[in-house]
Amino acid sequence: MRHPRQIIRFCSPGEGRVHVAKGRTAWALCELIKAGRVGVTPIDTPGPRWSAYIFNLRSEYGLDIETVNEPHGGPYPGTHARYVLKSRIEVVE
Numbered sequence: 001m002r003h004p005r006q007i008i009r010f011c012s013p014g015e016g017r018v019h020v021a022k023g024r025t026a027w028a029l030c031e032l033i034k035a036g037r038v039g040v041t042p043i044d045t046p047g048p049r050w051s052a053y054i055f056n057l058r059s060e061y062g063l064d065i066e067t068v069n070e071p072h073g074g075p076y077p078g079t080h081a082r083y084v085l086k087s088r089i090e091v092v093e
Helices: 023-038 050-061
Strands: 007-011 019-022 065-072 078-085
Touching (some): 007 023, 019 023, 023 050
Antiparallel strands (some): 065 078
């Protein structure tokens, strides 16, 4: 059984153009919006290709998304990215 494809329509305040993001890119944008200033990490909000979704949101839609590198411990210590949506957007649908 196929899942319905996620779609989000949004615009920047004062901009007349409505953007349409689909699929996993739309899902990632919804997660960024829900997270607000806290942002999201692939550890807390698992997704197979967070860096690709962020790349698409930046390059295709011109969104300002900050990447903060954070250390983590555990059996494989290192760093992970936290993505924070900085652009102000209005969800149309």
